[in-house]
Amino acid sequence: MATTTPVRRPGGPRRRPTPAGVAIWGGIALVGAVCWTVLALSRGEEVSALWILFAALASYAIAYRFYARFIADRVLQVDDSRATPAERLENGQDFDVTDRRVLFGHHFAAIAGAGPLVGPVLAAQMGYLPGTIWIIVGVILAGAVQDMMVLFFSMRRDGKSLGQMVREEIGVVGGTAALIAVFAIMIIILAVLALVVVNALAESPWGVFSIGLTIPIALFMGFYLRYLRPGRVSETTAIGVALLLAAIIVGGWIDDTGLGDTLTLSHETLTICLIVYGFVASVLPVWMLLTPRDYLSTFMKVGVIVLLAVGLVLARPVLQNDDITSFAMDGDGPVFAGKLFPFVFITIACGALSGFHALIASGTTPKMIAKESHVRMIGYGGMLMESFVAISALIAACVIDQGLYFAMNSPAGATGGTASSAAEFVGTLGFTLSPDTLTQAAAAVQEPTLVSRTGGAPTLAVGISQIFSDAFGGGLAAFWYHFSIMFEALFILTAVDAGTRVGRFMLQDTIGNVWHRFGDTSWKPAAWSASAIVVAAWGYMLYVGVTDPLGGINQLFPLFGISNQLLAAIALCLCVTLMLKHGKARWVWVPLVPLVWDLVTTMTASWQKVFSDNPAIGYFAQADRYREARDAGQVLAPAKDGGQMDQIITNSTTNGVLQLTFAILVIVVVANAVLVWIRAIRAGGLPTTEVPAVPSHVVAPADFFATADEKAAVREWEQSRLTGSRR
Amino acid sequence: MTALARAWRGVRWYVRELTGEARWDEYVERCARDDVVPMSRRAWERHRADAKEHDPQARCC
Numbered sequence: 032m033a034t035t036t037p038v039r040r041p042g043g044p045r046r047r048p049t050p051a052g053v054a055i056w057g058g059i060a061l062v063g064a065v066c067w068t069v070l071a072l073s074r075g076e077e078v079s080a081l082w083i084l085f086a087a088l089a090s091y092a093i094a095y096r097f098y099a100r101f102i103a104d105r106v107l108q109v110d111d112s113r114a115t116p117a118e119r120l121e122n123g124q125d126f127d128v129t130d131r132r133v134l135f136g137h138h139f140a141a142i143a144g145a146g147p148l149v150g151p152v153l154a155a156q157m158g159y160l161p162g163t164i165w166i167i168v169g170v171i172l173a174g175a176v177q178d179m180m181v182l183f184f185s186m187r188r189d190g191k192s193l194g195q196m197v198r199e200e201i202g203v204v205g206g207t208a209a210l211i212a213v214f215a216i217m218i219i220i221l222a223v224l225a226l227v228v229v230n231a232l233a234e235s236p237w238g239v240f241s242i243g244l245t246i247p248i249a250l251f252m253g254f255y256l257r258y259l260r261p262g263r264v265s266e267t268t269a270i271g272v273a274l275l276l277a278a279i280i281v282g283g284w285i286d287d288t289g290l291g292d293t294l295t296l297s298h299e300t301l302t303i304c305l306i307v308y309g310f311v312a313s314v315l316p317v318w319m320l321l322t323p324r325d326y327l328s329t330f331m332k333v334g335v336i337v338l339l340a341v342g343l344v345l346a347r348p349v350l351q352n353d354d355i356t357s358f359a360m361d362g363d364g365p366v367f368a369g370k371l372f373p374f375v376f377i378t379i380a381c382g383a384l385s386g387f388h389a390l391i392a393s394g395t396t397p398k399m400i401a402k403e404s405h406v407r408m409i410g411y412g413g414m415l416m417e418s419f420v421a422i423s424a425l426i427a428a429c430v431i432d433q434g435l436y437f438a439m440n441s442p443a444g445a446t447g448g449t450a451s452s453a454a455e456f457v458g459t460l461g462f463t464l465s466p467d468t469l470t471q472a473a474a475a476v477q478e479p480t481l482v483s484r485t486g487g488a489p490t491l492a493v494g495i496s497q498i499f500s501d502a503f504g505g506g507l508a509a510f511w512y513h514f515s516i517m518f519e520a521l522f523i524l525t526a527v528d529a530g531t532r533v534g535r536f537m538l539q540d541t542i543g544n545v546w547h548r549f550g551d552t553s554w555k556p557a558a559w560s561a562s563a564i565v566v567a568a569w570g571y572m573l574y575v576g577v578t579d580p581l582g583g584i585n586q587l588f589p590l591f592g593i594s595n596q597l598l599a600a601i602a603l604c605l606c607v608t609l610m611l612k613h614g615k616a617r618w619v620w621v622p623l624v625p626l627v628w629d630l631v632t633t634m635t636a637s638w639q640k641v642f643s644d645n646p647a648i649g650y651f652a653q654a655d656r657y658r659e660a661r662d663a664g665q666v667l668a669p670a671k672d673g674g675q676m677d678q679i680i681t682n683s684t685t686n687g688v689l690q691l692t693f694a695i696l697v698i699v700v701v702a703n704a705v706l707v708w709i710r711a712i713r714a715g716g717l718p719t720t721e722v723p724a725v726p727s728h729v730v731a732p733a734d735f736f737a738t739a740d741e742k743a744a745v746r747e748w749e750q751s752r753l754t755g756s757r758r
Numbered sequence: 759m760t761a762l763a764r765a766w767r768g769v770r771w772y773v774r775e776l777t778g779e780a781r782w783d784e785y786v787e788r789c790a791r792d793d794v795v796p797m798s799r800r801a802w803e804r805h806r807a808d809a810k811e812h813d814p815q816a817r818c819c
Contacts, residue, residue, distance in 0.1 A: 124809050133775040146819030220819055261803040264777035317814075318807040325817070326777070380819075387818045395815055522817075529817040536814050552812055595819070 056096065063089030070160065070354075078350045080426045083163050084343055087422045091415045094171040099411040102176065106610075106618040107183050109403040114727035116189045117399050126190075128729060129399040131408055135735075137399070138409050140329040141391045142178070143417045144522040146381025146595075149227055149487035151425035152494075153588060154378040155436065156366040157359035159350050159429045161375045166425065169376070169383030170418035173625035177599055178388045179410030180606040180622055185393035186400055187721045193393045197605055197700065199720050200612065205703030209601050212696040213390065214537055216594040218565070219689070220387065221530045222572030223591035224523045225309075226583050229301045229573070230486035231516050234479055236294035237282040239301075241513060242520045243294075244278040245324070246308070252323035268326045275327060279513050283477060295479075298577045305527075306570040313531040313562045321528050328525040331518040336416075339423045339495065345502035348430035365441035365460065366485075367585055368647040369639065373632040377592035382421020384629060386598025388414065404733040412735070427494030428487075434464030435472055435481070439490050442582025443483040444669025453482040476512035485584040488519045527569075534565035575682045580675045581653075589640060590686055596633045597697045603629060604704045611708050614716030630701065637694040641687055650687030654680045778806075 066086035070078070103109045120126040129137070154162040185191055191199075194213055198206025232238045252271045260266065285291050296304070312320050358364030359371040367378060381387075392410060400406065428436065437460055438446060438453040446453040450466040457464045473481040476496055481489065492515035499511040536552060538561045543550015549557045576583030606622035643649030646656040660667045661676045670676045711717045730748035732741035774780040782799060789796040796802070 124806075125813060130775060132772065136772075136776045140817075141815060142818045144817060144819050224819060257804070257807070261800045262779060262782055264779050265773050268777070316807075317811050322807070322810065328817075385818065387816075390816055391818055395813075526817045526819060529815060532814040533816045 056093070059089050059092050063093065070163065074354070078159075078354075080343065080348045080350055080430055083159065083350075083422060083426055086163070087167050087419060090167050090171065091419065094175070095407075095412060095415060098171060099175070099179065099407045102179060102411070102621060103404060103407040106615070106621050107180065107406070109183065109406060110724070111402050111404050111733070112724075112727055113403055114725045114729070115186060115400045115403060116397065116722075117401060118727055118729050119725055120189065120398075125395065126398045128401045131401060131405045131731065132735065134396065134399050134401075134405070135409050135413060138391070138396045138413045139416055140325075140332060141394075141396070142385070142388045142413060143332060143420055144381075144526050145224055145227060145488075145519050146385065146387075147417050147421035148424045148491055148519055148522075150379040150381055150592065151421050152428040152487035152490050153366050153440065153584070154375050155352060155425060155428035156356065156364045156440065157371055157375050158353045158355040159425065160354040161359055161371055162379055162425045163422070165376055165379055166383045166418055166421050169379070170414055173599075173603075173629065174382075174384040174388070174418065175411040175414035176621060176625055177384065177386075177602050177606065178392050178414040179406050181389045181602050182392040182397055182400075182410035183403075183406045184606065184609050186397035186403070186406065189722055190395075190398035191393065191720075193389050193602060193605065196393065196720075197601065200605060200608055201700065201707055202703045205700040208696045208699040208703075210537075210541070212601060212693060212700070213598065214534065214541075215689070215693065215696075216386070216598050217530055217534055217537075218568045219572060219587075219591055219594050221527055221534075221569040222576065223584075223587050224526055225302075225305050225569065225573045226576040226587060227486040227488050228520050228523050229298055229305060229577055230484065230584065231488040231492075231520060232296070233298045233301055234295055235516075236285050236291045237477060237513055238516050238520070239294045239296055240285045240290070241275075241278045241282040241517050242524075244282075245275065245327070245517075245521060245524070246320070248274045248278065249320050249324040249327065252326070253319040256323065257318050264326060267323065268330055271323065271327050272330055275331075275517070279510065279517055282513060283509060286477065302570075302573055302577050305573065306566060308524075309527050309531050309570070310562055310566045312528040313535060313566065314559055317532075321525075321532070324521070324525050324528065328518075328521045331521055335515075335518050336420055336423070338499070339427075340419075342495075342498045342502040343423065343426060346498045348426070348498055348501065350426075350429045351431060352429050352433050352436070363647070365437060365445050367588055368645075369589070369636070373636040373639070374589065376632040377589060377596055377636045379421065380592045380595040380599075382418050382424075384596060384599050384625065385417075386595050386600070386602055389598065389602035401729055401731045402727070402733065405731075408734055424491055427491050427498060431490070431494045431497060432464070432468075432472075434462035435469065435493070436490060437462060438464060438469055439481050439484045439493070440487075441483060442485060442585050442669070444580055444582060446483045448480075448482055450480070450482060475508050477509040478512070483582075485582060487584070488516060491519065492516050531562060531565050531569070534568075535561040538564060575685060578678060579682050580669045580671070580679055581682075586682065586686060589636065590690055593633050593636050593640070593690065594693050596629055597637075597693050600626060600629050600633060600697050601700050604701055608704050608707055608711070609719060611711035612717040612719045613721075614711075616712060630697075633697070634694065637690055640690045641694070650683045650690060654683040654687065657683070781806075 063086060066082045066089060069082045070086060117126050117128040121128060151162050151166065184196065188196060194206060194210045197209040232242060248271055252267050256267050285294060362368060362370035367374065396409065434457045438457050441456065446456045450469040454464050454466040454469060469481060476493065492512045495515040496508045496511035500508045535558065539550050539552055539557055548554060552558060576587045579586050603622050603626035607619055607626055610619045610622060639648050640650055644652050646653040657667055657676050657679045661673065666672060666676060670679055730744050732745065782802065785802060786796050
């Protein structure tokens, strides 16, 4: 048996910096500093988007090299001589020692989706600077720290879930509150994501056609993999991607045929389609739809990120908006209401700090890690990559004409829905945009209209289409637009399938504690009814969003952002608790600073959304305003009749109650945790559920690229393993 | 040329690992080592798909 010592140990001699290393990192720091300075000092001039891109890349590199390593070595004290759960419990299924680069791919595919593409687009109404700063600073000090620490703590506990860890380490009250919060937040996230798809596809026959075709394509792939060529995933995915691209191209011809009218679907019809789809997808066997769709979605994810990075460098677009707009200061923006603080920090969740990642970092990933030191590369590195996606999306929204941006992103109640009324509305915001320009922009991407295409996806698609057309040429604006809509919808539908399924398992597990039979995930009646409950829950919220006269995105997106970051508060709270319980109060600031910041922003935002007397912001103030008007027999714009007045009152009240509930659940978790903190600090540490150390025999490099020493160690280990097995 | 071939091998290795295709080869190798007759690829893949059925994985926003 091999007993080679692992490559890195905590507290070992620190490597001395080499002159080459100093030169390289000094150079990267210089590039970053120059980019940030240009961004900070440019006022009213043409600013290239590349300054943002390189400021981001340089900052990520430095954070990964220095801060992430500091967290790994000093704060968490990762110990490669300790066997990971994958090594100890290896069963070839969920527990499986996985190559670090492969696991990085799996983890990234699981965390990144449509979120980092949507939030930054909406936040662009406040200018390019607030979003840029929050995405970069947020990911370095909060988002990536959360992902890495949760991954580490879950790994030290055999891959326990976030909810389980909160219950065992904080307490039953906190644990129960966390469990309810996780479930409710997931429902909101699914509803808002589905709303983005509905808004992107409504009245767009081309979009409906090509997205609709992804279902038969995925089914075909599923059957192909199961019956014709079992296991040939790459081959199947290649066929699937080819079919997908064909579906986008053919979609362009649909408008002129008889099918065009049939596929022009209203928001309401699409909502019903999506709800039915969500239910069917979640009860079908995974091999049929979910798994093949996941392959497609992962492939598109990687492809688009690479294309976007190359496209941005080739096109070198110029930012069209101000660094900070007046909406950021006055809080009266049409896309969403509220001032820069706290709303930019909750509009951009994914890409800066996303609580949902804590569910993934405490799910499958910790069970597959080969060496403890890999938490840095996979947890921190994976989140940096998602942040890069968010930065690219922000750039795409900032390089399009700002009149067009506001015409697309303001709710229909404000723009009036036609090109001329939208141009007039945009004029009142201080932008010049002729109705002709709007119509031409829509014609260029072959859409009936671009007015009030809220939700972020169409705006991003216009931005990407512009960047790709500039970068690669060829007059393919319409193709690139629909290509972007396609991949975003693909991510979202995958998230909806998978999320509904996870929600169903959570529900079955919870009810199974009381009624044992219901917990059996193979028992059809339980599976079907649990799926129906989950779909009904997000379906209702989706319906609320779609039919809201005030604009669903305008109303629901803040709820989505706040809930995602409240989940992050729960995750960071757990990290602080564990730091104190492990007697590492000295380093507790690492998770505590992001936790405090996150609580300040989310609680301020929650407070404003619940108690603000400004009807544009406070849900209850909004409901009151419309209730008083209704009782006085009036109809307030944008409502057109009494029915819509009632709708606004019901929706706003529902949103307000949900918002309040989430905030209270998080306060319960935090309060419970503070009690544990006090006890832990007094005692200088408390016992935890950490699994005792077992010596590791696996040898693997620590970072993306192996050093010469690491390669030699791996070779030696593999050699000894071979001779060992022959004996 | 060798650099190109190495790069191609690397990409191929990565894709096969990521999609899980390499797992089948590992299984066959393991069976050969232990002198066991491996089950058919169809049956083996089906077994893996069934395991996935009861282990849902969230996809984030």
